[in-house]
Amino acid sequence: MSGTFVGMPAFPKAAHEAVGNPTLRGNLRHATHTIRAKREKAVAEVSDWAELREAGKRIKDRTLRRLDHYLVQLEESVVAAGGTVHWAADADEANEIVTQLVQMTGETEVVKVKSMATQEIGLNEALEAAGIRAYETDLAELIVQLGKDRPSHILVPAIHRNRGEIRDIFEREMSEWGRPAPEGLTDTPAELAEAARLHLREKFLRAKVGISGANFMVADTGTLVVVESEGNGRMCLTLPETLISVVGIEKIVPTWQDLEVFLQTLPRSSTAERMNPYTSTWTGTTDEDGPSTFHLVLLDNGRSDTLADEVGRQALRCIRCSACLNVCPVYERAGGHAYGSVYPGPIGAILSPQLRGTESEIDASLPYASSLCGACYEVCPVAIDIPEVLVHLRERVVQGGPVVREGNKVVLKPAKGHAAERAAMRAARWTFARPGVLRTGQRAASRTRRLHPRSLPGPGKAWSGTRDLPAVPAEPFRDWWQRTDGGRSEKGGSK
Amino acid sequence: MRVALFLTCVNDTLYPDTGRAVVKLLTRLGVDVDFPMSQTCCGQAHYNTGYRHEAEPLARHFSDVFRDYEAIVTPSGSCGAMVRELYPRMGERARAEGRGEGLAAALAPVVPKTYELTEFLVDVLGVTDVGAYYPHTVTYHPTCHGLRGLGLGDRPRRLLEAVKGLELKELPGADECCGFGGTFALKNSDVSAAMGADKVRNAESTGAEVLCAADNSCLMHIGGTMGRLESGMRPVHIAEILASTEEEPAV
Numbered sequence: 001m002s003g004t005f006v007g008m009p010a011f012p013k014a015a016h017e018a019v020g021n022p023t024l025r026g027n028l029r030h031a032t033h034t035i036r037a038k039r040e041k042a043v044a045e046v047s048d049w050a051e052l053r054e055a056g057k058r059i060k061d062r063t064l065r066r067l068d069h070y071l072v073q074l075e076e077s078v079v080a081a082g083g084t085v086h087w088a089a090d091a092d093e094a095n096e097i098v099t100q101l102v103q104m105t106g107e108t109e110v111v112k113v114k115s116m117a118t119q120e121i122g123l124n125e126a127l128e129a130a131g132i133r134a135y136e137t138d139l140a141e142l143i144v145q146l147g148k149d150r151p152s153h154i155l156v157p158a159i160h161r162n163r164g165e166i167r168d169i170f171e172r173e174m175s176e177w178g179r180p181a182p183e184g185l186t187d188t189p190a191e192l193a194e195a196a197r198l199h200l201r202e203k204f205l206r207a208k209v210g211i212s213g214a215n216f217m218v219a220d221t222g223t224l225v226v227v228e229s230e231g232n233g234r235m236c237l238t239l240p241e242t243l244i245s246v247v248g249i250e251k252i253v254p255t256w257q258d259l260e261v262f263l264q265t266l267p268r269s270s271t272a273e274r275m276n277p278y279t280s281t282w283t284g285t286t287d288e289d290g291p292s293t294f295h296l297v298l299l300d301n302g303r304s305d306t307l308a309d310e311v312g313r314q315a316l317r318c319i320r321c322s323a324c325l326n327v328c329p330v331y332e333r334a335g336g337h338a339y340g341s342v343y344p345g346p347i348g349a350i351l352s353p354q355l356r357g358t359e360s361e362i363d364a365s366l367p368y369a370s371s372l373c374g375a376c377y378e379v380c381p382v383a384i385d386i387p388e389v390l391v392h393l394r395e396r397v398v399q400g401g402p403v404v405r406e407g408n409k410v411v412l413k414p415a416k417g418h419a420a421e422r423a424a425m426r427a428a429r430w431t432f433a434r435p436g437v438l439r440t441g442q443r444a445a446s447r448t449r450r451l452h453p454r455s456l457p458g459p460g461k462a463w464s465g466t467r468d469l470p471a472v473p474a475e476p477f478r479d480w481w482q483r484t485d486g487g488r489s490e491k492g493g494s495k
Numbered sequence: 496m497r498v499a500l501f502l503t504c505v506n507d508t509l510y511p512d513t514g515r516a517v518v519k520l521l522t523r524l525g526v527d528v529d530f531p532m533s534q535t536c537c538g539q540a541h542y543n544t545g546y547r548h549e550a551e552p553l554a555r556h557f558s559d560v561f562r563d564y565e566a567i568v569t570p571s572g573s574c575g576a577m578v579r580e581l582y583p584r585m586g587e588r589a590r591a592e593g594r595g596e597g598l599a600a601a602l603a604p605v606v607p608k609t610y611e612l613t614e615f616l617v618d619v620l621g622v623t624d625v626g627a628y629y630p631h632t633v634t635y636h637p638t639c640h641g642l643r644g645l646g647l648g649d650r651p652r653r654l655l656e657a658v659k660g661l662e663l664k665e666l667p668g669a670d671e672c673c674g675f676g677g678t679f680a681l682k683n684s685d686v687s688a689a690m691g692a693d694k695v696r697n698a699e700s701t702g703a704e705v706l707c708a709a710d711n712s713c714l715m716h717i718g719g720t721m722g723r724l725e726s727g728m729r730p731v732h733i734a735e736i737l738a739s740t741e742e743e744p745a746v
Contacts, residue, residue, distance in 0.1 A: 012683050019685045310591060329672050333689045369683060371676025371690070372543060374643035388584070394545030421678075425541055429549040432504065432535040433556060442508050462681040466688035467719030470509050477502055477511035481530045487518050 008340030010365035015334035024160055024335055031159045032326045038272035039323055039379070046268065055261045057383040060317035063252055064307060070219040070252045071298065077222025081284025083294040088246075089406075090301050095126035097297050098211065098244055102132050105242050107208045113226060113233040114138035115213025116154060116320055117246045117299055119342040120355075123211070134211065135177070135203045137232040139196050146173040152336025152344060155270050155322040160335055163187035174199050200232065210240035210291065214247045215319065216262060217296075220255045223283040224296070227266055227276050234280050243282075243291035248299050250307075250316040262319055265381035269321035302355035308404035311392040315350045317382040324376035324386060330369055339366065346376035350389040357405065358397050364415045367393035398422060420459075442476035449474070499564040500528050501557075501609070503574045503711075504536040510711045516738035516745075517570050517612060520627075523738075524620055528568075534560050539577040544678045547585065554582055555601050562604045568615045570734045572641025572710045575611035580644055582606050611641060612734055613709055617650040623657050628741040630660035633731075634703040636694070636717070638710040639672050651709055651733055658736060664701035668693070675716035691720035699726055709733045 008014065018024055043049055063070055075085045088094035102110060110127070112118065112134050124134040124145075136145045143158040144151050147169040151157030158166070167187040174181045179199045185191055212233070216225040224245055226233045237243060253259060267276040285294050307313050325331050325345030336344035340362035341352040349366040358364050367390050376386040396403065398421070400412040414422070431437050449472040455464040463469070475483075484490040498521065502514045514530075521528045537557055538550030557578070561567045569575050583606055586599025616622055635655060641647045655663055674680070674690025681687075694717055698706045706721075706728055708714050718730035731745075739745035 012685065015683060016685045019689045025689075311588075329674065329690050330683070330686050333686050367545075368679065369686075371639070371672050371674060371679045371687070373639040373672035373676070375639075375670075375672070378643055391543055391545065391547075394543075395547050396545075398545040399548065421544070422546075425544065425546045425549050428536075429538075429541060429546075429553060432538075432553050435533045435535055438504070438535050445508065459681070462684040463719075465684065466723055467680075467691065467716060468722035469719065470715050472509065473511050475511065477507045477514035478530070478532060480511055480515065482532070486528070486530065487515065487522070 008360075008362040010361045011334070011338055011340070011369045012365065014338035014340065014362075015330075015369070018335040018338055019333055023162070025333065027160055027162050028332050028335055031156070032332045035156075035272060035326045039269060039326065042268040042272040042274065043379075045274070046264070052261055052265050053381055053383055056265055056319075056381055057317060059253060059258045059261060060382055061314075063254055063258075064250065064313065064316055067249065067252065067307065070254060071249060074217055074219040074222060074252060075298075077219065078284060078294075078296050079222075081222045082286075083222065083284040083296055086295060086297045088297050088299050088301070091121035094121050094246060094297055094299050094301070095123055098123060098246060099126060099130045099132065101242070101244055101295055102127065102209055103130065105209055107132070109133045109135065109203075109207065110209040110211050111135050111137050111203050111207040111236045111240065112141075113210070113212035113236045114141050114228065115211070115246065116342060117213040117248050118211060119151065120248075121246070121299065121301060123246065135200075135207075137200050137203065137236055138228075139193065139230055139232075142196055142200065143169060146170065146177065150337055151342055153322060153325055154320050154343065154345070154347075155325075157336075160337070163189065163192065166192055170195050170199075178202060204232075204235040204239055207236075207240050209242045209244065210236040212237060212243065212245045214245055214251055215266065216259060217247055217252050218254075218256055218259065219252050221283055223256070223281050225259065226278075226280045227263070228278045228280070229271060229273075229276055231278055234278050237280050237282060238290045240291055242293040242295075244295045244297065246297045246299055248301070249303050266319050266321055269319075269323040269379070269381040302357075304407060305404045306354040309354070312350070312354050312389055314384050315347070315354060315389060317384055318347055318351070319382060321381055323379040323381065327375040327379050328370075329373065329375070330371065334369070339369065341366075346370060346386045346390075347384070350384075350386055350393060353393050353396075358393065358412070358415065364397050367391075367397060439476070439478060443479070445472050446475055496526065496565050498526050498528055498566045498568055499561050500530045501534060501537075501561060501567050501569040501574070502530065503569060503571045505715070506570065506711055509715070510732065513570055513711055513732045513734050516732070516734040517568070519743075520625060520734060520738040521568070523740075524616075524622065524625060526620070529564070531560050537574045537577045539574055539581075540677050542577065542581055542585070547588065551585060551589070551598060554585060555598070558602050558605045561609075565608065566615065566619060567605060567609045568612055569609065570612045570709065570732060571712070572611050572638045572645055572647065573712060575609060575614075576640040576644035578609040579606055611645055611647060611709065613647055613650045613654055614645065616654060616737075623653045625654065625657070625737050627658040627737045627739055628660050628744060629658050629736045629739045630744075631705050632662045632664055632701075632703040633705045633707050633736065634664040634666040634698055634701040635669070635733075636666055636673065636698070636706055636708045636713070637669055638708050638713045641709050642670060647709070654737060655707065655733070659741075661736070662703075664703040666701055666706075667697045673713050673717050675713045677712070680716055687716070688720070691716055692724065695720050695724055695726055695728070698728055703728065705729050705731045705736075707731050707733050707736055
């Protein structure tokens with residue numbers, strides 16, 4: 001994944017900063033609650049939502065089961081339509097392919113459609129290293145790029161910024177990249193959008209190379225689909241002479257008919273619109289219309305390994321709608337950057353540790369970045385049981401076990417730093433297997449209750465730093481039950 | 496009907512009043528309640544923290560203890576969801592790992608007859624007015640595993656609405672998690688505490704005296720936060736409200 005995220009601290013540490021930042025908390029709360037309410041309304045309008053959700057899940061599962069077949073079919077269709085297909089096993093390979101393709105055109109700048117796959121592989125940085133400048137043309141991506149910032153949301157990557165901050169970024173940075181911001185720019189949305197429009201227009205008209213991702217690829221016809229709101233995508237897909245699309249291999253659907261489901265569920269789940277403003281489709285090349293050269297770079301980068309995992313593979317159904325981010329109480333308070341990946345929020349917490357492995361500090365901490373409240377699963381339009389996968393990945397972190405890495409079966413060792421927890425869990429299991437031992441412990445706690453401190457030292461501070469400890473009762477329930485014969489012999493008799 | 500009370504290890508150790516309230520309530524409704532003394536823990540904390548293999552013997556023990564009862568009632572949404580949702584999944588995983596049908600078969604008998612308390616009252620006993628009296632203003636927090644795991648829906652509400660003297664206040668952001676999440680409360684204490692503080696502020700905004708829920712684990716976190724924030728509110732388990740009567744009112 002993107003080099004910009006290397007060396008991220010574990011989630012709790014990164015989240016600590018965010019929780020204490022009132023501006024960020026305010027921005028996120030406002031934005032997530034607004035879009036959350038809108039999505040709920042947009043979904044409630046559809047009488048067969050549950051059926052669409054189930055259909056989307058099944059289409060994705062069926063396609064993933066025969067992914068090898070559909071990928072070959074897609075390649076044949078794209079080639080037959082005049083495109084060229086490249087296969088990239090990982091980020092480095094994909095970056096190398098794209099860099100060479102741009103270099104072959106002799107160009108030193110490209111315009112980009114918002115794309116998660118190119119963010120995931122750190123394409124902009126790789127192009128920069130080769131002397132090629134990539135211009136992001138999605139409004140929010142432009143804000144992130146100009147602000148030398150990192151995206152914090154899949155759909156609205158500048159969600160952590162408010163209007164005032166955006167105005168300042170435009171005024172300060174636009175002149176470095178091209179047309180400067182208009183004099184006296186205010187923070188009204190219309191003025192900010194107009195400034196971005198003018199700034200981007202000259203880049204659309206000048207660019208000879210466009211780079212995109214895709215929301216869907218139709219295996220049957222070799223058609224790629226981009227769903228967007230601003231029209232910048234259509235500019236990038238039609239004006240340049242060369243179009244390069246970098247797409248994760250899981251983005252396939254077998255036929256156009258399958259698109260019907262997702263073109264209903266995606267806009268309502270993501271932007272809460274009945275239909276998004278721009279849906280662009282392209283199939284290879286067409287004489288005298290649009291790009292004359294089309295390259296498709298199919299990206300694996302951990303997807304085949306993820307597909308090998310029976311529980312974890314459902315993460316590959318994801319259509320990147322962000323509904324799970326917008327309802328997540330943890331995302332709302334920790335912000336997107338804490339997840340150390342271009343995929344933040346609940347889906348990021350199950351995607352990143354699968355695509356990248358659980359070895360790094362941040363990736364080993366992501367499966368725990370959830371209270372398992374289940375709000376993400378409830379809104380997911382392809383029914384990814386995110387809590388189930390989170391728990392599965394926790395198991396992988398603490399217990400290790402068999403996984404597939406770069407196509408090879410390996411057995412992971414348990415992660416470091418969980419020794420005390422593991423010992424505690426074993427001790428608890430041992431105690432719970434022996435009701436008598438449990439009772440002895442309960443009684444000891446009850447008898448010493450007047451000695452218990454209100455706050456705990458060491459790791460216990462994690463609780464008592466912000467919460468009072470519960471008072472231990474004079475006797476555990478089981479002693480009361482036995483002493484009073486289930487309440488029958490109690491004075492006043494509760495039986 | 497032979498009904499077992501599965502109190503949960505947390506309630507047994509820290510919240511015996513909730514257990515006494517369930518006994519009192521069910522007895523009043525004519526149910527013969529037993530508390531099998533060999534019960535311990537359903538294994539939820541182990542499972543959710545990633546120790547599925549440690550949870551398996553606890554699940555087997557649970558099944559051994561409770562399998563012969565006609566119904567198993569628990570005053571905990573999350574422990575109820577553990578048995579109903581996750582025991583079948585543990586069986587499936589064991590099967591997928593080539594360990595045969597043993598675990599699935601051992602756990603199968605207890606899954607369909609385990610009920611969260613409000614489910615048992617409304618669905619099995621068919622009552623919403625349990626004859627309770629509780630002269631306080633109350634706001635209700637539906638806990639995540641009760642709401643989204645078990646799908647308790649409006650059952651707790653209907654029960655509370657029928658309580659004499661009780662004034663129910665709508666909780667803003669009711670369906671948002673309180674931030675407990677088991678070991679999440681410790682592993683991500685900053686985020687957990689921020690969620691807890693927001694829940695308490697929302698509860699305070701209702702002007703209610705009592706925040707009620709059907710799970711003491713969540714109430715331990717919310718109540719602990721209330722204490723620290725010096726909120727005037729109290730956390731109370733729904734069983735204690737439903738057990739309260741004019742003759743024997745809860746305080």
